[in-house]
Amino acid sequence: MKTKRTTKKKPTTKRKPSKRYAAIPCEIVQRQFEFNTEGRYFDLQTVFDKINAQYFGNRLRRYTITWGQKRRKKPEAMIVFGSIQEEDRIIRIHPLLDREFVPRWYVEYVVFHEMLHAFVPDRYDSAGRRIVHHEGFLKRERSFRFYKRAIEWEQDNLGRFLR
């Protein structure tokens, strides 16, 4: 059914209700208190548990995994698909990965990568700088079953996540 507007709107001062501003306090609440593992396409807890069993002998305990906060705009030049906050044991995955075209094994790869940070200690160079993706880390990372496929997919599809 098509609905046509019959009365012409006066081009005067009627302002749109400002939903944007109304939404802001909710976002802050969500950022601080709420963790969300269940996405539209992927449940991160399921992914975490599977990878934990498959690659880490279920040894990663008391970790929280959550989709990160949704942003209004896509990132422009680069995107961080995952991060880990060791102090609080929180792994965050970028919500843009919760899309139909993203293969499950790619999401699993991103989760695996963050979990590996919890498992493989960082190193420090002689100047005391922290190295997170050191040779030992990268070597273990390549043990992920779909590593090569994931890296290739990432290179081919990165543009779809950026503006």
Ligand SMILES: [Zn+2]
């Ligand atoms: Zn990393």
